Every structure is written in structure tokens, then in C-alpha cells.
Amino acid sequence: xxxxxxxxQPKKRTAPKEVRRKQLIMAxxxxxxxxxxxxxxLRHVTEAxxxxxxxxxxxxxxxxxxxxxxxxxxxxxxYGMWSRYLADAGNDAAQQLESIIRADxxxxxxxxxKLAVWFAFWGQAKYRPNYIKIxxxxxxxxxxxxxxLCSQLIASGGYTNLEAERAARMIETQTDGAWLSLLLYPxxxxxxxxxxxxxxxxxxxxxxxxxx
Amino acid sequence: xxxxxxxxQPKKRTAPKEVRRKQLIMAxxxxxxxxxxxxxxLRHVTEAxxxxxxxxxxxxxxxxxxxxxxxxxxxxxxYGMWSRYLADAGNDAAQQLESIIRADxxxxxxxxxKLAVWFAFWGQAKYRPNYIKIxxxxxxxxxxxxxxLCSQLIASGGYTNLEAERAARMIETQTDGAWLSLLLYPxxxxxxxxxxxxxxxxxxxxxxxxxx
Amino acid sequence: xxxxxxxxQPKKRTAPKEVRRKQLIMAxxxxxxxxxxxxxxLRHVTEAxxxxxxxxxxxxxxxxxxxxxxxxxxxxxxYGMWSRYLADAGNDAAQQLESIIRADxxxxxxxxxKLAVWFAFWGQAKYRPNYIKIxxxxxxxxxxxxxxLCSQLIASGGYTNLEAERAARMIETQTDGAWLSLLLYPxxxxxxxxxxxxxxxxxxxxxxxxxx
Amino acid sequence: xxxxxxxxQPKKRTAPKEVRRKQLIMAxxxxxxxxxxxxxxLRHVTEAxxxxxxxxxxxxxxxxxxxxxxxxxxxxxxYGMWSRYLADAGNDAAQQLESIIRADxxxxxxxxxKLAVWFAFWGQAKYRPNYIKIxxxxxxxxxxxxxxLCSQLIASGGYTNLEAERAARMIETQTDGAWLSLLLYPxxxxxxxxxxxxxxxxxxxxxxxxxx
DNA sequence: CATGAATGAGTCTTCATTCAT
DNA sequence: AATGAATGAAGACTCATTCAT
Numbered sequence: 047x048x049x050x051x052x053x054x055q056p057k058k059r060t061a062p063k064e065v066r067r068k069q070l071i072m073a074x075x076x077x078x079x080x081x082x083x084x085x086x087x088l089r090h091v092t093e094a095x096x097x098x099x100x101x102x103x104x105x106x107x108x109x110x111x112x113x114x115x116x117x118x119x120x121x122x123x124x125y126g127m128w129s130r131y132l133a134d135a136g137n138d139a140a141q142q143l144e145s146i147i148r149a150d151x152x153x154x155x156x157x158x159x160k161l162a163v164w165f166a167f168w169g170q171a172k173y174r175p176n177y178i179k180i181x182x183x184x185x186x187x188x189x190x191x192x193x194x195l196c197s198q199l200i201a202s203g204g205y206t207n208l209e210a211e212r213a214a215r216m217i218e219t220q221t222d223g224a225w226l227s228l229l230l231y232p233x234x235x236x237x238x239x240x241x242x243x244x245x246x247x248x249x250x251x252x253x254x255x256x257x258x
Numbered sequence: 259x260x261x262x263x264x265x266x267q268p269k270k271r272t273a274p275k276e277v278r279r280k281q282l283i284m285a286x287x288x289x290x291x292x293x294x295x296x297x298x299x300l301r302h303v304t305e306a307x308x309x310x311x312x313x314x315x316x317x318x319x320x321x322x323x324x325x326x327x328x329x330x331x332x333x334x335x336x337y338g339m340w341s342r343y344l345a346d347a348g349n350d351a352a353q354q355l356e357s358i359i360r361a362d363x364x365x366x367x368x369x370x371x372k373l374a375v376w377f378a379f380w381g382q383a384k385y386r387p388n389y390i391k392i393x394x395x396x397x398x399x400x401x402x403x404x405x406x407l408c409s410q411l412i413a414s415g416g417y418t419n420l421e422a423e424r425a426a427r428m429i430e431t432q433t434d435g436a437w438l439s440l441l442l443y444p445x446x447x448x449x450x451x452x453x454x455x456x457x458x459x460x461x462x463x464x465x466x467x468x469x470x
Numbered sequence: 471x472x473x474x475x476x477x478x479q480p481k482k483r484t485a486p487k488e489v490r491r492k493q494l495i496m497a498x499x500x501x502x503x504x505x506x507x508x509x510x511x512l513r514h515v516t517e518a519x520x521x522x523x524x525x526x527x528x529x530x531x532x533x534x535x536x537x538x539x540x541x542x543x544x545x546x547x548x549y550g551m552w553s554r555y556l557a558d559a560g561n562d563a564a565q566q567l568e569s570i571i572r573a574d575x576x577x578x579x580x581x582x583x584k585l586a587v588w589f590a591f592w593g594q595a596k597y598r599p600n601y602i603k604i605x606x607x608x609x610x611x612x613x614x615x616x617x618x619l620c621s622q623l624i625a626s627g628g629y630t631n632l633e634a635e636r637a638a639r640m641i642e643t644q645t646d647g648a649w650l651s652l653l654l655y656p657x658x659x660x661x662x663x664x665x666x667x668x669x670x671x672x673x674x675x676x677x678x679x680x681x682x
Numbered sequence: 683x684x685x686x687x688x689x690x691q692p693k694k695r696t697a698p699k700e701v702r703r704k705q706l707i708m709a710x711x712x713x714x715x716x717x718x719x720x721x722x723x724l725r726h727v728t729e730a731x732x733x734x735x736x737x738x739x740x741x742x743x744x745x746x747x748x749x750x751x752x753x754x755x756x757x758x759x760x761y762g763m764w765s766r767y768l769a770d771a772g773n774d775a776a777q778q779l780e781s782i783i784r785a786d787x788x789x790x791x792x793x794x795x796k797l798a799v800w801f802a803f804w805g806q807a808k809y810r811p812n813y814i815k816i817x818x819x820x821x822x823x824x825x826x827x828x829x830x831l832c833s834q835l836i837a838s839g840g841y842t843n844l845e846a847e848r849a850a851r852m853i854e855t856q857t858d859g860a861w862l863s864l865l866l867y868p869x870x871x872x873x874x875x876x877x878x879x880x881x882x883x884x885x886x887x888x889x890x891x892x893x894x
Numbered sequence: 895c896a897t898g899a900a901t902g903a904g905t906c907t908t909c910a911t912t913c914a915t
Numbered sequence: 916a917a918t919g920a921a922t923g924a925a926g927a928c929t930c931a932t933t934c935a936t
Contacts, residue, residue: 061899082385084296087926098901103928105899162384169381171442172374173294178442207470215439215447216455220428223435227427230383230390235427243428250462258419274916299909310918315911486895506809508720511930522897527932586808593805595866596798597718602866631894639863639871640879644852647859651851654807654814659851667852674886682843697920723905734922739907741920 067105067115069095074116079159083166088112110176117167117177120160121184127155128188139202140255143195143217144248146188150221151241161229192217203254213251220247278317279327281307286328291371295378300324322388329379329389332372333396339367340400351414352467355407355429356460358400362433363453373441404429408463415466425463432456490529491539493519498540503583507590512536538600541591544584545608551579552612563626564679567619567641568672570612574645575665585653616641620675627678637675644671703741703751705731710752715795719802724748746812753803753813756796757820763791764824775838776891779831779853780884782824786857787877797865828853832887839890849887856883 073095077086106112128149135145197210224240249256285307289298318324340361347357409422436452461468497519501510530536552573559569595601621634648664673680709731713722742748764785771781833846860876885892
């Protein structure tokens, strides 16, 4: 779509602040996914971005600030994804719940690279309260949607042996576990298959609304 | 089994080596759980162990070797846990499957500390093939057990709309996700509750063998 | 003397350059007095001046050049001060010598801020011959005045047990030491008191010309 | 005196903590005197000490801690010097006061190198309250001695036109100024000459106790 | 003239590892 | 076996200087 414009303009030496920040965030994602957290250095990041050593501290207060921004980017992207899926799902609760789950397996989000970064963050979450905070800022809303939709389905379906809290938790646990599986054992089952697992769970929780 | 040959020297001959190693491994678990991977230094480890700075490199070839041993310890402990649970489960397949799952939530294993260490390792797994290898060495067998038991239940129960592979995967995904949940949001649901989620899943997969 | 030739362009033509330089010098004095030499960065200076980061290197060849100019400014101000005091002192040698000393304690010059900067420079003088050179350029003349005046007083007073060199040196040593005292222990004795010390010294050196 | 012993022992690779600390302090004095404060790096220090780069942070918490220790060393040395001179002075107050002053010009203390370091510290004193504190810790006692001795001389001599505070201040100001002179203009007057200036001041303050 | 993004050499500091004792 | 002093590579971060705009 674009790209040929850039050859005309001989790659600017200076760029607006937001452009550089994004560039560095992408480079951070790249490096973290390739090397993990502890082995990623700022030099790796700047080299991946094709920039000089000093830029990071020009655009971010510290390495930690860059990481915060990186997680923020990922969380925001995730947020954007499921809310778009949700918006496109129409008014049916079952449809909406399914959509939120499908969003998690969207090609753009559910890449090996990004999964690696997610788990790098989660592996540190306990000692960096900031990470939890940033993640929650975007993710709590999703939790509430899922819980609310489960409640609605239970009410409309008359599932007497199921609490909304448990259903919501099982669904989220399944999607989280699926991501972990994709990260650790990408060969065991592909993305689509793990999505099917989640949909299968949905059908078993709410048999009147979904079919296997 | 061993040890009684050299009765002259009463157990101290070979023990110290192993004692020190275990001591260091425990200290490593402690420090990793408190500070994460990247912030753990060998000084932290030796201090936690109450030993001098130089011992680590005396007992382990490198920091990495200590980490390998630490993961090995954890994996072995996990292995020991579920195989004991399995052994105690009798001959019933349903009972056995449930036991393997229950093992994951045993108090000794499923602590916040150890979970933190597990995810620290998983967060690095992608770049340290060793970690995967060590983990698989002990865990593959569990996978096979679960798969085999799912097959048996399906066969005996006549669940036409369920493949053993998918069932096994869903179960493992649920237990893995449960651990992640316990790590990241310990307040959201306690250990017992997440175990119930897993048992609930079992009941929905194999309604003739389990009841909610 | 200059400026009136280009009446068409009202003072803005050449002024800005000098205005900016002065602005930066004042900002340098401010920052050096607040943070010392080694902790002062050009960013501090430009921020204090309310200017953008790049200007310093536009108006000065280097940081060092700015510092040279700053010391020059201070030295020139000092020069202007004692020569004005001297000019106002009339023809009496005793009066003149006293005036030169009084100049050192003038409110405009003898501030904590400027003293701090002076000693910052002197603390570096050994390794920056430039500083000594700049300082001497303005100060040698003062030394000679003091020496000459001491000679005159000795001659006119018949102080047999005093050499002009020693007297001059003792006076200058006392004023220098007074500045150091004001910098390091501003609470011990105020400006006026230390001036009195110097005048007291004068009276003891030249009892026929001054009284305590 | 000593030195040949060291050739027998092939320069130990490891040394007691205090030996290394002193070694580093001496190297710091050396480097600060040669390059000043802001241009001295830890690499300079360790190279001057013939040690490896990492030792400083092994023996001192930080560069700043090394500097504190360095000033402490200098202050302690000064303290030791004048208290020894004082002890050797006998019981006569005039003798004692003169001795304290003479101590300041002792060859061991009053070197160009050490003077440079002293003024480096004083040039920073305003922004490093620690330096003042360390200095005062050792120097206050000297101030009190001087003041007390001035009081005694005034009492015994009946100097009606002199307050002890002013006398003490003038003496200290003169010695401080002398050090500054030796640092900035070593060629103008040598150590002995500046000591004479101080003794001359003594004679003018207390003519019945000292003669020019 | 002025701005501020970009550069990269240089600083302090950390830390796994080595090794004399 | 154990200690802890010593090493030195490598990291994050700073900052004077340059330069496109």
C-alpha cells in the first residue's frame, strides 16, 4: 500500500517524537522476543531500530520506561483488537462472547513473537507492579465483558449448574493457557486448533447457545 | 540402597556435595521468586544460602548450570508429586485422571513462590532450549498419561463428539492457565477454586464419569 | 562610542549576539553556583537561560569557551569594581589602599553565588592554565597597585620592620582567605566583619596611617 | 628504610582490605591533584593504583564514597599533624599557637599535590554537605584551640584593642589564604615565606609575645 | 538565528567468574 | 572444601557536540 513514498524521501534523519517512540517499541518487541528480557540490551534495541545508541534515553527516561511503553503498546493493541471484534459481533450475547475469544487468536496479535513478549512480561510481573497495573488498565474491561456475557447466557439458557464467575474464569484460563501452549509447544497444536478448544469449551459450558 | 558399603566414614564423605547443591538450589528458588530472573545475582543466592560468594562456581560450572539444576529440581518434584498421586489412585481411569490434575494443586507444589519460578523459566524457555528439554524430560510422561487416560474414558464412555487429543489438551491448557492465574491474580481465585474449575471441565468433557 | 553609526537599525543588529552571550554567562554563573562545576551541564545552563539546548554551541565554540567567558566576566567585574573604588578614593595612598580592599567586599561582587563560582574556578585552575591567564589579565594590575601603595606607605611612615612585598602579600592573603571563609562558613562571620578584619590588619601593618 | 622486603614477596595478588583502601585513596589524591575533580575518572584512579577496574566498587560503595574517604584521610592527616605539633610545644600558650600554625606549613602536608586536592574539595563543598561535615569533624577542634589560645594571650598580654574572636579569625584566614596562594601562585612566594607572613601577623597581634 | 533530534564517546557500576590462600 | 579478593567484560545512562530543519 505505502512504502514507495519513502524511497522518494531519503529516510529522514530526524522524525517526530511519536514516530521514534513507536520505532523503538517495535524494536524492543523484536529483541525481547528473540532474546528474552534479561538478555536484551539497549544496544540490541537501537541496533534493531537502526538508530544510534543514545536515542533511547532521549525518548524514554530509562530502559524500564521503554519496557512500560512496550507493554502498554501490546496491551493497547490487544484492547483494540477485542473491542473491534466485539463491536462487529452484533447484539447477540453468544456471538459477542465468541468474538472476544476469537480476537485472542487473531493473526496480528497471536504471533509467536508477541506471545514471547507477553510471557516475558508476565514472568516479571510479580516484581514489577507496574506491569500488572499497565496490563490491568486495558484488560479489566475485557474481564468484565466476559463475566457479564456469561451471566446473560446463563440467565437466558437456564444453566442451573453453572455460575457466571466460574464460567468466565474457565474461559479466560483456557485462553491464557492456550497462549502459553503456543509459546512453549508451538508444534503441538496450531493457533486454529487451540481456538477450537476454546470454542469447544464454550459449547460445553453453554450447550444451548453453541454447538461443538 | 547405597551408602552402607562405606560404613567407616559415616555419611559425611559424599553427602556434603549434594547437600550444598540442594542448599544452593533452594536459595536460587527463593531469590528467583523474590526478584525474578534478571535481578537475581549469584550473591543473592549465596547470601540466601548463608554461604560464601565463591561456592556457586565451585559446585556448579556456571550460573546457567545452577539454573538448569534448579529447573530440574522443580520438574522432578512435580514429577514425583503426580506420580505419587497417580499411584495412590487405584485402577480406575477416571480416578487416575482426576488425581493427576489434583497433584498440580497440591500445597507443596502449588505455592506462589514456586509458581513464580516456573513462569520465570517459561518466560525464558524460548531462548534457552535447555529449559524446554529439562522440562519435557519429566513432563512428557505426564502428557502421555493424560492422553492415554482420556482415550480410555472416551472409549468406555462413548463420547462421540470428543477426540482424546483435544480433551487432553484442554485439560492441560486449563491447568497451565490456572497456574498463570494464581501467579498473576492470586486474589481473584484461590487454589482450591481453580482446582474446582479443572474438575468442572472434567465433568463437562466426560459427563458419564464425573459429576459437577 | 559605538552604535551610533547605524542609526537605521535600532540597536538590534549587533546587540542580540552579545545579549545572548551575556544571558548564557549569567545562567552559567547561576548553575555553577548551585551545582558546582562537575555537575553543571549545558542543559542546566540553557534551561536557566530559558533558551533552547543548541544555542550554547552556536554562541560559544565549546563548553570550555563558555567557562572562559564566564570567568572573564567575573574578573572584569571585579576589575571594574576596585578601579572605580580606587578612582573615587582621591589622592591619599592610605585611602586608596583601603578602598581597593573595600571593593572586594562590595555587595555586588561579594555574594555567596559569585564566591562559589570563583572557588569553582580556582579549584580547577591548576589544570586549566587558561583560567589563571584570564584571572591574571585583570588581577595583576590590582596586585601592582597594592604593592605600590604599600611601598608608599612604608616610605612615608618609616616602618622599618616591614617590607612592601610582605605587606602586600599579607593583605591579599587576608582578603583571599576572607572570601574562602565566606564561602565555606558563611555563618561564622558576615561580610562586614571580615572586612573589618582586613582593615584591622591594615592598622597593624601601618599604625601611623590607620587606626583600629 | 623498608622496601627491600617487598622484592622477596612477589607483590601479593590479594591484600587486606585496609591496604587496598589506602592504596586507592592515595591514587585518588594523585589523580585529583593532576586532573582535578571533574576530570578524574575511576579508571584514572585504578590505573594509578595499578589495580583492575573493578576494585573501587569492591572496596567502596561508590565513587563518592571514595572521595569521602579521601577527604577523610587528608583531614585526619592534618589533624594528626597539628596535634603532634601542639603536643610537642610544651606548656607555653604563645609557643602552642605558633606551633599550630607551623603545622600547616609542614612539608608533608603542605605540598602542591595535597593543596590541589584540598581546594578541589572546597570548590565542591557547597554542593556536597558531606565534605563540610567530614572536614569539620577534624577541624573544629583546631578552631577551638586557636580561639582559646588567643584568649589566653590577650588575657596575659593585656591587649585592650583586640578581641579573641577576631584574632583567631584573622590567623585562620591568613593560613587559609596562604594555602590558596601556594596553590594558585606557587612562584610568587614559597612555603617558608608564607609561614613567615603568618608569624608576622602573630607578632603584630600579640607584640608582647612574639617579635617580628 | 534558533531549535531540538540525533550521535557516540565516555562514565559509573554490576556481576559472573577466577584463583590465591 | 571453602573463602573472598580480584578481574574485566558489559550494561545503562549522560552529555557535549553536530546538524537538518
